Amino acid sequence: MQFVHLADTHLGYRQYGLVERENDFFHVFNEAIDELIMERPDFVIHSGDLFEYSRPPTRALLTAQNGILRLKEEKIPIYAIAGNHDIVMRKNALPPQILYKDFGLKLISPKKPFYLENDVFIGGAPYTSKYHSKQLVERLQTIESKSKDYNKRILVLHQGIDRYIPYEYEIKIGDVPQSFNYCAFGHIHERVIDDFGEGKLAYPGSTEIWRSNEVEGYKKNGKGFYLVDIDGDMPEIEKIDLKLPREFIKETILFTKIREELSRIKQYVSNLNNKPLLMVTVEGGNFSRSEVYETLNHSLSHLCLAVRTNYKPTAVEDGKNLFENKNEALDIKKMIEHSLDDFKNEKVNRLATDLLKELSDGDFKMAETIVQNFYEDLYDH
Structure with missing residues (x-):
């Protein structure tokens, strides 16, 4: 069977x-x-x-x-x-x-x-x-x-x-x-x-x-x-x-090589049957985010269904030792737990972490569900 x-x-x-x-x-x-x-x-x-x-x-x-x-x-x-x-x-x-x-x-x-x-x-x-x-x-x-x-x-x-x-x-x-x-x-x-x-x-x-x-x-x-x-x-x-209708492309490029990288991406996406979704992370060097955003969209927006940009920040070690070194990725969970430390409440910390994740992803419906479940649990007790 x-x-x-x-x-x-x-x-x-x-x-x-x-x-x-x-x-x-x-x-x-x-x-x-x-x-x-x-x-x-x-x-x-x-x-x-x-x-x-x-x-x-x-x-x-x-x-x-x-x-x-x-x-x-x-x-x-x-x-x-x-x-x-x-x-x-x-x-x-x-x-x-x-x-x-x-x-x-x-x-x-x-x-x-x-x-x-x-x-x-x-x-x-x-x-x-x-x-x-x-x-x-x-x-x-x-x-x-x-x-x-x-x-x-x-x-x-x-x-x-x-x-x-x-x-x-x-x-x-x-x-x-x-x-x-x-x-x-x-x-x-x-x-x-x-x-x-x-x-x-x-x-x-x-x-x-x-x-x-x-x-x-x-x-x-x-x-x-x-x-x-x-x-x-x-x-x-x-x-x-299953064959998906369009590609979902993720690229990380160096700002110092942005022109060459954009030329390479442009050549690839121009040969696709359906417009792809493109996520580009630009890292390295000092640059204006607005100018980089304009450059990316001017070069690629007509070839892609959507161009979403991200800029890799340089994490700075703070006095609370939330990070092991200045190159370590930002740990949102640690930051929330540290900020809410006075509550001493694991459920509140978890609620904040879950909400930040869903709201960052734009899933407002799931964020609403999380809050409703949290307060239902409070009422049950």
């Missing part, structure tokens, strides 16, 4: 405010549907963040609907959970996936924590914030108990684990039950496949480049989904890669 495992499609995401990037996410989702239908799996699992927002734009809803209807026509069941981007932060609110119940999507939720697909147990839980991890662990123990009588058991979650993201996790690796044949995770956008307990733990990653820090992982491991065979004692996992 084979199934497809995908996650983090983020339909409706308009990266950098560009409608072209919103279309790219739709395009890749449709390509994923094409590819998985060609593979003819017995069923599909989507491990959360089907959408970018809990109230998705109409075109995102229609794109998901068309994909799910195509699966129904091909008699391929789909099971899904809500990720952090899918969840409406209001008591008893329903995630948008519920709209597709009559189209064949089976939503794993607290009210319906597991399903059976030809004697395969498929159980799990929607995203739970770090502030409610205790309730999630208790829920996982119940799900594990329910799965004991089945030979093939799949756990579906949308959570960060401390093993993979030490500063941003919601649960610890020791809290994940080890009795499942396959743990189908979402939330981390890099591909992960690990031996775990009696089977495998896997993140298929996002289907498109959602943040610029995913570029290196994409170049190394690609983007797409997994085709999983669970007939044997140990699941066999095949990576299915």
Whole structure:
């Protein structure tokens, strides 16, 4: 028996405010549907963040609907959970996936924590914030108990684990039950496949480049989904890669060689079929940031969908020894912890770090969710 495992499609995401990037996410989702239908799996699992927002734009809803209807026509069941981007932060609110119940999507939720697909147990839980991890662990123990009588058991979650993201996790690796044949995770956008307990733990990653820090992982491991065979004692996992519509280029150039570097980049991007996204970091030398910005945009903006610039600062060692030496990269986490030292409160420090990260990336919706979760936790106590 084979199934497809995908996650983090983020339909409706308009990266950098560009409608072209919103279309790219739709395009890749449709390509994923094409590819998985060609593979003819017995069923599909989507491990959360089907959408970018809990109230998705109409075109995102229609794109998901068309994909799910195509699966129904091909008699391929789909099971899904809500990720952090899918969840409406209001008591008893329903995630948008519920709209597709009559189209064949089976939503794993607290009210319906597991399903059976030809004697395969498929159980799990929607995203739970770090502030409610205790309730999630208790829920996982119940799900594990329910799965004991089945030979093939799949756990579906949308959570960060401390093993993979030490500063941003919601649960610890020791809290994940080890009795499942396959743990189908979402939330981390890099591909992960690990031996775990009696089977495998896997993140298929996002289907498109959602943040610029995913570029290196994409170049190394690609983007797409997994085709999983669970007939044997140990699941066999095949990576299915998707072709992204445009390149996401990251370059670091020396200011002293800016003309030569811009000529090289210009020659490369002018030969691409679709305009790329370009991130340029300029380092070395004394220069006016505004003048460098104008130079970059004048040379490349007509050839790129977007040109985003960064300037590598020279970190200065201060009297508090926040840095080991003047060349060490700025450690935002240390600075926040030092600034909030009087609070002596790990949760406040973590809140500040998380908020700075999301706001720096322009993810205001996620920042709002973090604040809501934080205050929900205060009220619960």
